[in-house]
Ligand SMILES: NC(=O)C1=CN([C@@H]2O[C@H](COP(=O)(O)OP(=O)(O)OC[C@H]3O[C@@H](n4cnc5c(N)ncnc54)[C@H](O)[C@@H]3O)[C@@H](O)[C@H]2O)C=CC1
């Protein structure tokens with residue numbers, strides 16, 4: 401068991417991400433006190449049944465009292481409400497971080513409410529699944545995965561170092577970026593793929609000439625991969641779309657142009673153009689595999705941490 405990095409950690413939101421953090425924190429002994437707060441009584445009750453923390457309350461302002469580290473793991477659209485609620489009750493010197501999939505909007509929502517004696521360090525673990533809620537979390541989700549920090553200009557290096565040590569204890573690799581760049585990168589590698597998945601599954605569902613039972617019966621593995629992404633939480637992804645609007649619209653515009661190019665090549669029988677693109681994209685997949693980043697298999701992220709569960 402590791403020496404606790406923090407006396408008290410408070411988790412606001414205890415879904416897939418919050419509960420995965422809680423499981424690792426508890427198993428690794430990273431805090432003496434793990435207080436959990438979430439919006440609904442049913443979810444809080446489930447967190448208690450799963451024994452995810454040491455204290456439970458529906459009142460976020462009560463939960464953050466005396467906390468050394470506060471991790472906000474709620475849909476990005478709820479960030480401002482949470483920040484307003486907790487801000488007056490934060491301990492001087494506390495670190496407040498989040499895990500939201502978009503960063504510029506979360507900073508705009510939270511930073512103005514943070515007291516000057518608190519260290520607010522936005523973060524985003526690039527790890528997850530299509531599932532949600534406290535039962536969906538699991539130990540080791542963050543192992544070997546990137547966690548991106550988008551620190552504000554005046555961030556205290558000591559606080560940054562302590563947050564880095566925390567994520568490293570969960571097995572993550574850390575990178576830093578400015579929030580706008582983060583939002584562009586994530587728009588192409590994560591947000592656009594989810595939108596494409598929602599769209600293709602919606603298109604299949606709307607077809608008049610192919611029945612739903614045929615789609616289910618004959619779904620090839622490529623289509624099944626899309627259905628996994630398209631099963632992701634609607635609240636979370638509505639919020640991602642609304643809160644990374646500019647970057648997403650830019651990537652969608654680029655995507656539509658490139659799709660039109662493909663459409664023309666198919667219409668006019670330009671096989672050389674199709675072959676050239678398909679060869680280029682194949683090499684990207686090879687680079688991902690060579691870089692050891694091809695962990696997105698059906699059981700991806702399910703590797704447990706080396707430290708045995710206590
Ligand atoms: N699901 C994924 O694969 C990943 C999600 N994220 C980000 O992590 C955050 C949480 O996502 P998940 O854990 O997947 O969602 P989830 O739906 O599993 O859990 C969300 C939690 O937030 C709580 N909540 C919602 N509104 C709240 C409010 N106003 N006050 C307090 N609690 C509130 C819910 O009760 C629930 O406990 C999101 O911002 C998402 O963008 C980041 C990386 C991966």
Ligand SMILES: O=C(O)C(=O)Cc1ccc(O)cc1
Pocket residue numbers: 500501525526527528529530590629696
């Ligand atoms: O389930 C998947 O394939 C994901 O891509 C999970 C995911 C969703 C949102 C994020 O911000 C990061 C990771």
